[in-house]
Amino acid sequence: MIQQNIAQELAAQVQQAFAGKQPLRITGSGSKLSSGRAVSAQPLEVTKHCGIVDYTPTELVITARAGTSLQTLESVLAESGQMLPFEPPYLGKDATLGGTIACGLSGPRRPYAGAARDFTLGARIINGRGEILSFGGRVMKNVAGYDASRLMVGAQGTLGVLLEISLKVLPRPVCEHTLIMDMDTGTAIAVMTQLANFALPLTAACHLPATPQQTAQLYLRLSGTEETIMAAVTFIQKQLQKEQQTLSVTEKKNGDGQADAFWQDLRERRLPFFTDANRLWRLSVPPATPVFTETLPGECLLDWGGAQRWLKTDAGADTVQAAAQKMGGHATLFDQEGATLAPLSPALIKMHRQIKTAFDPEGILNPGRLYEGL
């Protein structure tokens, strides 16, 4: 079937569901089932709607159908020396572009380059009435009408079925080096905070907690031209000395399999830290937030230069949520039930319901995926 017809066919299915008030579960490859709550409803298969619609590398914009596999998309970009700057987690080899944008997940590069939403320029969607709508566009700067395309990012399909997405892309850095140093958490936070005051070519910063086999370590990734990185490495070493951190730094150069695998495993939550956790918290907090083991005892891995913290703790859900909120952020729990997001204030929940109703009056699109009743 030609793609045009697939979109029409999907719209017809949504129209029918709208008429019959029949909830739908939008299904791609299933790689991100654990990124939200389970939805029990009739599936709406969207992976057939795939393919790249438009890509002119010098425009730094790519438009593709939502069912396009992320792998295909990234390899097409790589052929032209470009990339998706937000380093999207796949969480499954068949991950689609639609699922990636719907879940709005971003990898280690996020604090330095931006998130999935930051690179989203436009979206074609089917709303809960089965109407095909287009928001935003295929150009980098566009303020015509409300930015409903970015609103789709992270909405996990509760506002619309993504059909087509336009993204800003960037050139791939020519080199990448990874610095690894032994360091405790408190020092790592201080170092990351200190370094963030300088315009360095940092593209990832992660701190691993100590294990019986390994002391705690800070990983920094630098990207750019060889000379840019060399200058930055020298600068960082000087800064560390100033902070009396006269320690040994291991440097892994471009294309080092081990370093590349580390960042990929971090992005995919495949590091040993993640694999033995059946109850995992993600805290999104201001990056310089101090160590919080006193309030929230447990093991903690820092990503995003300190702004994303993965925590294994026995503390109760209310305690974790309250602590995260006090720090100026929020917490998400990942367990067998999928992901449970931080509760919203009553005023915000009301606003969310009204927005949901505006897009999906019968509440048929992925109901309950984000929150009960949304």
Next chain:
Amino acid sequence: MQTESQSVPADQLATLFRQFLAVESVLSREEERRPYECDGLSVYRQLPLLVVLPETVEQVQRVLRICSEHKVPVVARGAGTGLSGGALPLADGVLLSLAKFNRILGIDLQNRCARVQPGVRNLAISEAVAAHNLYYAPDPSSQIACSIGGNVAENAGGVHCLKYGLTVHNILKLEIVTMEGERLTIGSDALDTPGFDLLALLSGSEGMLGVIVEITVKLLPRPEAVQVLLAAFDDVANAGDAVGKIIAAGIIPAGLEMMDNPAIRAAEAFAQAGYPKDAAAILLCELDGGQQEVVTQVEQVKTVLQDCGATEVRVAASAAEREKFWKGRKAAFPAVGRISPDYYCMDGTIPRHQLPKVLAGITALSEEYSLPVANVFHAGDGNLHPLILFDANRPGELERTEEMGGRILDLCVAAGGTITGEHGVGVEKINQMCHQFSSATLQQMHALKAAFDPAGLLNPGKAIPTLHRCAEFGAMHVHHGEVPFPELERF
């Protein structure tokens, strides 16, 4: 969504406001209201019913609750530098100025962000943190005057947004008050929030979803080194080509601006920037990063420019010369203002490779309407500012200018672009919205507005046209023989 104002007498309303606002914060006399009758697009003027200048969030809430109760529409206003009539008052409405919200509430150096009130000027933020080697990245040319609240409402850009993003990319959190007077916190001090991305939705919403009463902006460290190149071309197409080639070389310049000959001449006469006056186009390319990195990139870019047929390439020899290169570009609007009684600034964005075609189209329109055009172009991100020169005192010339402007925007849409890159739709481009979006999409936008403002009282009539308006407009502009909005009955 029409507002049914019950036309409460202005004096009655003023009395209600004066119960909690100082006398000088409620302006009712005509001469007091006069300064608020227009924004930066002064061809549209309208005196508001009343002007209020609250200074606390609580006062904003009370103003909005009273207006909601009496069904009086409200228009928020920052510094009034908007170029699309977004802050144009309504005859039966209250103009809510945020001018008294002018304080920087806190600077968090550890997390590199600042909490500011909406009336703070864009540049004041960078000035306040300069001593810490930090700055707020989005730098609209109006940055000495425009307010950060207005920047969020318009999702303002600047010459550095190709590399550093627009307003939406540089804010973390907003405090807003809805038309019903309810206060909401949107976003957080962290990099994301659970639920819908309302922070993105509010950015560029033109004061129609909520009144922004506080903003937390991100701050960035200043780059170590900066350099600017100026290249002259005897053919606009070559200059356009060079832009694509720089990007194809894997370089993202901090700024990449183009001006055509009429713009060059005007800017040179005004600012004496040393621009080559007979060039068909010039490109200004700013590179930033580490010392050595910038040196290398300057060489790379120089080669690209020369290969693309640049007739001259200059590299600024000093910080002073860098300033001078930029001075002409930054003064382009006032410069054009000096050579013509009036000018009208358009704001379309196009895919960059369409530039030669769109410029040719603009030249043809310029001839057809006998109205000269100077083009200033944020070339890096495809945002085109054709400035149409006209004289509003000549009968009919403004109308012809607007018509020509509308056709330029149609060209942008036909080229795969958009009618506004950064200035917003406001009242100015509302008809062109009918060309860019389908009726179903426009209806969805109205539904979204109703989610925030069910009574349709906050800045009504701006940005999103009603379908009836589109039908009326479409009746005058039938495209390709198709009648737009067939689902609406004709009148």
